[in-house]
Amino acid sequence: GQQVMQIPQYQHVQEGEDFTTYCNSSTTLSNIQWYKQRPGGHPVFLIQLVKSGEVKKQKRLTFQFGEAKKNSSLHITATQTTDVGTYFCAGPGLQYIFGTGTRLKVLA
């Protein structure tokens, strides 16, 4: 069945450093979504990417959808302690598969 893997599983960075998480799907996706879950919180929808090669920005966050629409990345520039949490990608199938998540810790 369809699988969505994310790497890395964990990432610790010093505040101010950049961070990137990668999402890889075993099948071509019509679109992809990114979510953020703070510790103890619930997933919060961040963005959806639809077009091949699409790049979208939200302040310090840059989201990219691969040309083949099988992978995506989320890059955070100059991380802050408020960026702490788990970042999930999700791809549509019958069941909106969530990626395995990347847990980000930011050290002050």
Next chain:
Amino acid sequence: DTAVSQTPKYLVTQMGNDKSIKCEQNLGHDTMYWYKQDSKKFLKIMFSYNNKELIINETVPNRFSPKSPDKAHLNLHINSLELGDSAVYFCASSQRMDVQPQHFGDGTRLSIL
């Protein structure tokens, strides 16, 4: 106003008991979901309902029975709770079934003793 609300927030109970979790959304969305998040943070879909109709039923034990009295409510009843049921259960909703889950509830943290 909370968009997706689920109760209770915490549930601590003994093995073998039966318990229910309730979920309500005030967004007018057609589709509601139940997700299970385990200790490793993996989010897995359990059920999806569209306008009160069951759409997705993943490989979930029969002990789990969802019920949707109307499109704003999706409840989850669990019979004969087992240790492996300990997890956080999230309710979510989306405008339509072909749209990603847009709003999640705060989660119900279920602990089985």
